[in-house]
Amino acid sequence: MPRRPQPRFPEPNTQPYWEAVKDGRLTYQRCNDCNAVVFTPKFHCAACSSENLSWHDSSGAGTIYTYSVVRQNRNPVFSDLGAYVVAYVDLDEGFRMMTNIVGIANPLTDVHCGQRVQVQFEVQESGDYPIPVFAPV
Ligand SMILES: [Zn+2]
Numbered sequence: 001m002p003r004r005p006q007p008r009f010p011e012p013n014t015q016p017y018w019e020a021v022k023d024g025r026l027t028y029q030r031c032n033d034c035n036a037v038v039f040t041p042k043f044h045c046a047a048c049s050s051e052n053l054s055w056h057d058s059s060g061a062g063t064i065y066t067y068s069v070v071r072q073n074r075n076p077v078f079s080d081l082g083a084y085v086v087a088y089v090d091l092d093e094g095f096r097m098m099t100n101i102v103g104i105a106n107p108l109t110d111v112h113c114g115q116r117v118q119v120q121f122e123v124q125e126s127g128d129y130p131i132p133v134f135a136p137v
Pocket residue numbers: 031032033034035036045046047048049050
């Protein structure tokens with residue numbers, strides 16, 4: 001079972017995001033003043049600086065914008081993974097997140113830009129908060 005680092009609380013910007021992840025929901029924020037999509041979680045809108053933000057559930061569906069294959073990572077937390085994919089995924093709601101692509105046999109050949117993916121929540125041995133990762137659909 002994966003044992004990735006866990007979020008540390010209190011952390012007022014991201015705690016609502018992580019509590020939603022714990023419930024199996026991927027969330028993002030939207031500015032109630034200018035309608036901009038805000039991600040990663042913030043206290044203010046990156047477009048207009050308004051603090052009038054609301055939380056929304058993402059469908060978890062998205063498209064791989066770009067990716068890279070990490071062939072070896074000596075950090076003990078990641079060393080068991082072997083080769084793995086780090087990707088930017090564009091969610092259908094209009095935000096981009098860095099994540100991993102899982103559920104593939106060969107990370108060198110089974111991933112491509114433009115590929116449709118769906119979020120999964122990877123349970124961690126290291127704590128109560130799963131990590132959102134994505135698998136091809
Ligand atoms: Zn705004």
